[in-house]
Amino acid sequence: MTIRPYLSILVAVAILALAVSLARSNTFANAIVTAMIVAIAGYGWNLLGGYAGQFSFGHAAFFGAGAYVDAVLQARYGVNAYPAFALAVLAGAGVGGAIGYLSFRAGLRGSYFALITLAFAEVMRIIANAAPIAGGAAGTLIRLDPSLTHFQFQSRLPYLWIALAFVAFAMALTRWVERRRFGAYLVAVRENEAAARALGVDALAVKLRAILVSAALTALAGALYAQYFLFVDASIAFGPWISIEALMGPIVGGLGTVFGPLVGALALHFLGEFARAVAGRIPGVDLALFGALLILAVALARDGVQGVAIGLARKWRARGA
Amino acid sequence: MLAPPDIVAAAIVNGLMTGAVYALVAVGLTLVYGVLHIINFAHGAILGAAMFAAYVAYRAGVDPYLAMGPLAAAFFALGYGVQRLIIGPASHGEDRNVLLVTLGLSIVIENLLLAVFSSDTRTIDVPYGFSTLDLGFVLLALPKMVAFGVSCVVGAALWALLTATDTGKAIRAVAKERMGATLVGIDPPRVFAVTFGISAACLAVAACLLLPIYYVNPRVGEAYVLVAFTIVVLGGMGSIPGAMIGGLLIGVVESLSGLFFGDSLGQLGIYLIFILVLLLRPTGLFGAAA
Numbered sequence: 001m002t003i004r005p006y007l008s009i010l011v012a013v014a015i016l017a018l019a020v021s022l023a024r025s026n027t028f029a030n031a032i033v034t035a036m037i038v039a040i041a042g043y044g045w046n047l048l049g050g051y052a053g054q055f056s057f058g059h060a061a062f063f064g065a066g067a068y069v070d071a072v073l074q075a076r077y078g079v080n081a082y083p084a085f086a087l088a089v090l091a092g093a094g095v096g097g098a099i100g101y102l103s104f105r106a107g108l109r110g111s112y113f114a115l116i117t118l119a120f121a122e123v124m125r126i127i128a129n130a131a132p133i134a135g136g137a138a139g140t141l142i143r144l145d146p147s148l149t150h151f152q153f154q155s156r157l158p159y160l161w162i163a164l165a166f167v168a169f170a171m172a173l174t175r176w177v178e179r180r181r182f183g184a185y186l187v188a189v190r191e192n193e194a195a196a197r198a199l200g201v202d203a204l205a206v207k208l209r210a211i212l213v214s215a216a217l218t219a220l221a222g223a224l225y226a227q228y229f230l231f232v233d234a235s236i237a238f239g240p241w242i243s244i245e246a247l248m249g250p251i252v253g254g255l256g257t258v259f260g261p262l263v264g265a266l267a268l269h270f271l272g273e274f275a276r277a278v279a280g281r282i283p284g285v286d287l288a289l290f291g292a293l294l295i296l297a298v299a300l301a302r303d304g305v306q307g308v309a310i311g312l313a314r315k316w317r318a319r320g321a
Numbered sequence: 322m323l324a325p326p327d328i329v330a331a332a333i334v335n336g337l338m339t340g341a342v343y344a345l346v347a348v349g350l351t352l353v354y355g356v357l358h359i360i361n362f363a364h365g366a367i368l369g370a371a372m373f374a375a376y377v378a379y380r381a382g383v384d385p386y387l388a389m390g391p392l393a394a395a396f397f398a399l400g401y402g403v404q405r406l407i408i409g410p411a412s413h414g415e416d417r418n419v420l421l422v423t424l425g426l427s428i429v430i431e432n433l434l435l436a437v438f439s440s441d442t443r444t445i446d447v448p449y450g451f452s453t454l455d456l457g458f459v460l461l462a463l464p465k466m467v468a469f470g471v472s473c474v475v476g477a478a479l480w481a482l483l484t485a486t487d488t489g490k491a492i493r494a495v496a497k498e499r500m501g502a503t504l505v506g507i508d509p510p511r512v513f514a515v516t517f518g519i520s521a522a523c524l525a526v527a528a529c530l531l532l533p534i535y536y537v538n539p540r541v542g543e544a545y546v547l548v549a550f551t552i553v554v555l556g557g558m559g560s561i562p563g564a565m566i567g568g569l570l571i572g573v574v575e576s577l578s579g580l581f582f583g584d585s586l587g588q589l590g591i592y593l594i595f596i597l598v599l600l601l602r603p604t605g606l607f608g609a610a611a
Contacts, residue, residue: 106599112599118547
């Protein structure tokens, strides 16, 4: 394994680390942690949606599975935070495998796949909202006990570094997949499934592996969310908001790219903050701006913000030459 | 869990009434799917917007039933414009882009409604709101009867429009064979916009029928849109009779599962049917084999 392809990731992480180490206020730290959790969920979505071309509208199913398993194991079964975290990621992969097996086996793709993932997420939301083991509508609280052994911390700072480490991991994982044969299979399935099949690619197996990794990564984001806020309920964990955020980041930032989900999540986050500052206290205006941006991103930039930036840089360089 | 037969009968009749409105909501969705081969994620948000339009009209002193005609016309124009000016140009003719653009539209519409009307849940008070009709074994709310009747009439009218008029012929032609339609002088982007307009007009009618019996808030459309997706899939994507029958069926299923499992789990029945149909028979009960 050479280090070269990973250099740009190191640079990005260093820049982020610099920003993180400058974080003084709690609000800022909070904003960054949340944005990074969303970015990790976006990385999960990006592997399936961006690379393999299977647009899921229900990544909340995986995020929620991660968040709930992490919280319920600790709160109800007294499991230590670290095994709970690992099991949460596994549970997410399990849910992903099950949904993927059912949907891909049935040959669902495009709109049909988007719809069935949406329905699965809604089913899980309703069940989590009603099941006593998940705390019902009241949700589940993880007992506050800040110490390293419980993976909880007094200050927000450690969470910043943990979230950053996981973002770095997600980027490296994406790059690794991209450079492997498996990454090429993903792109082949996205571009032309029939052709990929004709060339001997087992499309079903490729899509199944993609959704397994994708779901595990998004479940990791969910578990991190539970660990950070120490609380989950059905509308947070399985709500449509996270399905939408997980797909908007990569699309705005750049589909099927290593930096897309991060760039998109940060851009959307700061745009949201900006919109909130401009809109004042009227609820909804910031999200309306969000939606408008999504439309604009699709209309103007098929390769996302990153693509536009690269295009501009190229043009600028061409003029300079 | 056994319920007395008269309660079950009442639940079935009530389910049929609600189902007719569901059908009306779903007809627009299935029409757009059949012609444009896209799923309009903004469908629920447009319904929400139409319900608020009817609400504003009511506040201005116009009964929702009277507002139905003008609102349907206004929403036809709106749908036409949205497809022509936003969805068409922004999606570059790619299906998954349409998906995202309509998702973006739904976020914009819902949150604009939230900004203007706040998240309060509102209801209106019409003089006939509590009028009932006694069928012997079941008491029927008058507004529900009206909703049922008008939905059926609109569904039939739509069917007639598609089968008997030139516009309908053009729509069906574009749905079947875009290239061929272009060659005989039909302008597909115009047909898309007309289709979208018809779909939005159906939603305006549904909104006026729903307002006297339901509440309205900025997210009200969400409650209907997944139900509508289920109906569309159940009836076979693109099939109007399928959507009408599917709507009635889902109305009854929801009403019965609400009766037996309670309200919160009652919804589950709909999603499970949705998933099962997608997995086992994605062409739907009435759709042609793909």
